[in-house]
């Protein structure tokens with residue numbers, strides 16, 4: 001079956017695209033400034049993280065990208081702002097697994113996969129299928145909130161990189177803090 | 179359409195009669211990405227299949243009948259491809275490579291290593307494909323020469339006002355004959371004349387030009403012409419480098435191995451004659467057979483007629499999209515059909531090219547979104563990517579209308 005465009009361009013995605021949240025810059029330093037690229041389409045994101053102790057006090061994003069990369073970045077910023085780093089790491093994990101379910105979904109199967117973010121290879125799939133996927137997925141859904149609107153992206157494998165651009169940049173930024 | 183019967187040409191291309199994606203099922207695929215790679219007529223596909231089913235053997239080796247026939251076909255492809263660009267000495271001046279990228283790397287590595295010194299300059303342009311930038315950057319990092327770039331105007335023409343001064347110290351000029359982003363056709367006669375006066379050679383990237391316009395290397399006056407089979411109705415996996423015998427003769431081999439040697443001892447080797455000197459290893463034989471058939475197909479239609487058809491397509495595309503979308507849609511590059519090919523990089527409102535291409539895909543319309551392997555040009559244009567529709571002999575006005583309809587759907591989603 002060919003995937004439906006409506007699964008991709010959900011209203012909430014278009015809303016975040018039209019009115020992106022937390023855009024702009026933070027003075028760096030003290031903020032951590034990380035630049036990410038999507039080599040496929042040339043999209044660029046600059047992420048500013050203002051971390052105090054173990055809390056992300058503020059986040060700002062400067063992005064030139066498509067509706068998917070921009071809305072994903074915008075929703076991410078809302079989800080992580082003001083949160084503990086440990087909680088943010090959990091978000092990253094949940095988002096990662098949501099973005100790696102596409103093999104299962106393409107096979108018409110509701111199980112989820114766990115694994116790393118499909119970042120470089122658009123066709124990348126994770127073979128590590130988890131039989132308890134269904135339970136896991138609903139748990140994650142409650143955590144992810146409106147970010148689950150991006151679930152439809154997995155049906156469009158080349159667009160996964162768009163959705164994960166901000167997140168990969170976030171991972172990079174957090175690694176810099178150590 | 180004045181000359182060509184496009185609806186009958188379309189029927190020669192199996193892929194084009196195939197339905198598109200989408201839940202409802204799009205009745206036919208609208209292929210507007212020939213600048214990336216062109217589709218193959220059935221004659222090309224059949225020739226390759228026939229070769230594999232009846233004649234496949236390695237070339238230049240066996241004495242048995244099918245090996246001789248394979249060799250004959252392979253060398254016939256060389257001859258016909260050479261004649262296609264009016265090479266004075268086609269049997270010796272056509273080198274088969276993997277693609278135009280490899281052809282340019284061959285020049286950079288072989289000619290470049292032998293001729294470029296630290297104080298020299300290679301002159302390129304801002305509108306080059308990465309294939310005509312990176313090979314020179316690789317050599318520059320090893321040898322230490324300078325790379326200089328010709329600038330372009332906002333509407334996509336090369337600026338040549340200062341050419342004489344820019345040619346100072348230049349040993350090689352590398353310019354595309356047609357931009358794969360802007361569509362600009364570069365008349366390089368002035369560049370060739372001045373470069374030769376300054377003692378520099380000229381490499382022309384013909385990847386986009388050769389498939390679409392009559393090509394005569396003597397008339398262009400370049401010293402190297404690189405082009406690629408898969409953009410001219412042929413298969414992937416075969417590229418071409420043309421250079422005159424006196425230049426090729428003096429160049430050292432590029433890759434080493436079988437096929438390219440006259441003799442090998444434990445101490446060293448003697449390369450064979452041109453063009454085989456540059457064709458190490460088993461070459462793309464079936465691909466050459468396919469390319470031979472593609473060249474026949476193009477010749478049969480006639481390159482002048484193909485160009486006339488594309489001029490009509492260019493004029494229609496500008497008119498039609500202007501009429502429907504006004505200032506919401508803008509096309510990069512020259513507006514004058516005489517100075518451009520049928521490559522349309524466009525911006526529609528502020529919708530990202532990726533989103534454009536995705537929505538068009540759901541209507542069965544294939545366009546390209548991205549940086550088109552021309553990131554320096556993207557920076558010059560102030561964008562990270564563009565949407566690009568490109569046409570060829572099998573496209574007609576209906577395809578452009580379909581593109582317009584598809585953009586209407588973009589409007590529905592993005593407002």
Ligand SMILES: Cc1ncc(COP(=O)(O)O)c(C=O)c1O
Pocket residue numbers: 213214277278279280307309310354356357358383385386406417551
């Ligand atoms: C102008 C130009 N040069 C070089 C290339 C590279 O062609 P290939 O990938 O066949 O080497 C292309 C095609 O993408 C092109 O349009």
